Amino acid sequence: MEKGRVLIVDDDPIVRDVLSNILGSVGGYGTDVAVDGLEGVEKVRTHEYDMVFTDLTMPRLNGMDLLRETKRINPSLSVVVITSFSTIESAINAMKEGARDFITKPFNINTVISVADKIVGEKRLLGRLSSPLDSQATIGRLNTELFSNLHEIGMFHTITTELDGMYSNKEIYEKIVEMTARLLVVKEASFGIVENGSLKIECGLGVLQRHIPIDGSLFERVLQSGNYYIALPGEVNPHTGVPLASPFFSIPFIMNDDAFAVLSLSNKADGTAFTESEISLALAFAKKAALRIENNALYEVFYNNLVNTLKALVTSIEARDVYTRHHSERVVSYSLQIADVMGVPAEEKDVIRFGGYLHDIGKIGVRDTVLLKPGRLTDEEMAEIRQHPVIGDNIIKPIKFFPKERELIRHHHEKVDGSGYPDGLEGEQTPLIVRIIQVADTYDAMTSSRPYRRALSHEVAVAELIRCMNTQFDAEAVRAFLQTSAGRGGANGD
Numbered sequence: 001m002e003k004g005r006v007l008i009v010d011d012d013p014i015v016r017d018v019l020s021n022i023l024g025s026v027g028g029y030g031t032d033v034a035v036d037g038l039e040g041v042e043k044v045r046t047h048e049y050d051m052v053f054t055d056l057t058m059p060r061l062n063g064m065d066l067l068r069e070t071k072r073i074n075p076s077l078s079v080v081v082i083t084s085f086s087t088i089e090s091a092i093n094a095m096k097e098g099a100r101d102f103i104t105k106p107f108n109i110n111t112v113i114s115v116a117d118k119i120v121g122e123k124r125l126l127g128r129l130s131s132p133l134d135s136q137a138t139i140g141r142l143n144t145e146l147f148s149n150l151h152e153i154g155m156f157h158t159i160t161t162e163l164d165g166m167y168s169n170k171e172i173y174e175k176i177v178e179m180t181a182r183l184l185v186v187k188e189a190s191f192g193i194v195e196n197g198s199l200k201i202e203c204g205l206g207v208l209q210r211h212i213p214i215d216g217s218l219f220e221r222v223l224q225s226g227n228y229y230i231a232l233p234g235e236v237n238p239h240t241g242v243p244l245a246s247p248f249f250s251i252p253f254i255m256n257d258d259a260f261a262v263l264s265l266s267n268k269a270d271g272t273a274f275t276e277s278e279i280s281l282a283l284a285f286a287k288k289a290a291l292r293i294e295n296n297a298l299y300e301v302f303y304n305n306l307v308n309t310l311k312a313l314v315t316s317i318e319a320r321d322v323y324t325r326h327h328s329e330r331v332v333s334y335s336l337q338i339a340d341v342m343g344v345p346a347e348e349k350d351v352i353r354f355g356g357y358l359h360d361i362g363k364i365g366v367r368d369t370v371l372l373k374p375g376r377l378t379d380e381e382m383a384e385i386r387q388h389p390v391i392g393d394n395i396i397k398p399i400k401f402f403p404k405e406r407e408l409i410r411h412h413h414e415k416v417d418g419s420g421y422p423d424g425l426e427g428e429q430t431p432l433i434v435r436i437i438q439v440a441d442t443y444d445a446m447t448s449s450r451p452y453r454r455a456l457s458h459e460v461a462v463a464e465l466i467r468c469m470n471t472q473f474d475a476e477a478v479r480a481f482l483q484t485s486a487g488r489g490g491a492n493g494d
């Protein structure tokens with residue numbers, strides 16, 4: 001059945017042919033053509049159409065005059081203007097005169113069809129509203145439709161916002177399956193990634209997680225075409241190899257023009273076919289999710305590069321100074337042991353892992369003659385060394401990713417009684433993980449040799465930590481350290 005009747009008015013036969021094909025063969029509309037404005041007006045007067053597409057510059061009667069005449073003959077008939085980018089201003093003038101929309105040459109098939117669909121959809125809606133028959137029921141039905149649309153839009157918004165906050169691919173895949181299954185109310189859903197000629201099902205609802213050979217399956221068709229496909233009952237279910245009992249909807253996920261994954265939805269709970277609005281909802285969601293995965297991949301590459309660069313910087317600082325070699329690694333190891341005893345959450349431990357490694361990164365800004373001086377430091381030199389937490393903070397500041405690591409770098413020389421530097425923060429003014437690092441850093445500094453003194457023994461260092469509980473160090477963190485294997489005298493916690 002035709003979606004509607006369209007009149008195409010243009011003096012260029014190629015434009016008439018192309019538009020007729022797009023609207024007719026692809027769009028599902030019935031089409032009629034007129035070779036100029038005069039014939040167009042004649043046809044509007046004598047035939048029924050749902051909309052008119054018209055060129056502006058034509059012999060005998062131009063598009064503007066056709067528009068005015070059409071509005072006079074049938075005010076509710078929508079006119080869409082055909083234009084090129086160079087004459088877009090005249091299209092806008094036409095809209096001021098009552099044209100509904102315009103399309104530009106060369107035509108984008110999807111745009112042309114969505115313009116037509118929008119106009120016809122609205123016309124049907126208005127038709128139903130103005131029909132005196134059973135208007136109460138119509139309004140009720142429209143309200144239900146509106147409510148369901150709003151519900152879908154709201155849900156779509158929630159899902160896409162949730163996706164934005166996700167950085168783990170596994171989590172994103174699970175969300176894609178869970179959400180689309182809920183949106184389209186299907187009993188079976190799966191998300192698979194292309195891997196060595198198979199589709200590796202990463203996440204599935206009601207289907208087995210396994211590798212499905214792509215060759216010859218309907219996944220091959222979806223991946224090669226880059227378009228969604230709805231397999232009908234009787235076609236082979238790629239998950240089970242047996243004929244489908246209900247429609248099977250597959251959507252390719254595309255990154256850099258490459259289809260890299262397939263989302264499949266099947267077995268609707270109510271046994272019906274997928275509706276147009278369900279299909280477009282799932283496609284919009286898939287587009288958004290693919291973008292999220294792409295961003296994630298870019299983010300991961302960028303993040304890993306950044307982490308490696310910063311770590312290389314720390315290694316190069318430690319390479320300058322034989323006395324502090326591997327100091328950062330040991331501080332991280334001691335801190336993680338303390339964190340385990342104190343039950344610090346996993347995300348905070350990640351901050352310790354990376355921020356602890358970087359804690360002395362600001363030493364890059366301290367001169368070798370000061371950093372490596374074999375004797376006691378002058379007050380001035382001491383002041384220069386004490387700049388390193390601030391320098392480190394300034395190095396990390398422009399990179400917006402690491403706010404907690406920055407705190408750790410800036411405050412690792414604070415003391416709980418407020419006598420530390422650079423900000424003289426007291427006790428819980430610094431986060432717990434910073435207080436943990438303070439203990440680990442000091443212990444390692446005491447038990448490592450320095451240019452001006454030999455390493456202290458484990459016992460002496462521990463006695464010093466205990467003596468300075470509540471003045472320099474957080475008492476809980478010290479007590480926790482004493483329970484770790486490093487705190488009990490086992491090197492590096494083994």
Ligand SMILES: [Fe+2]
Nearest residue numbers: 359360412413
């Ligand atoms: Fe330091």
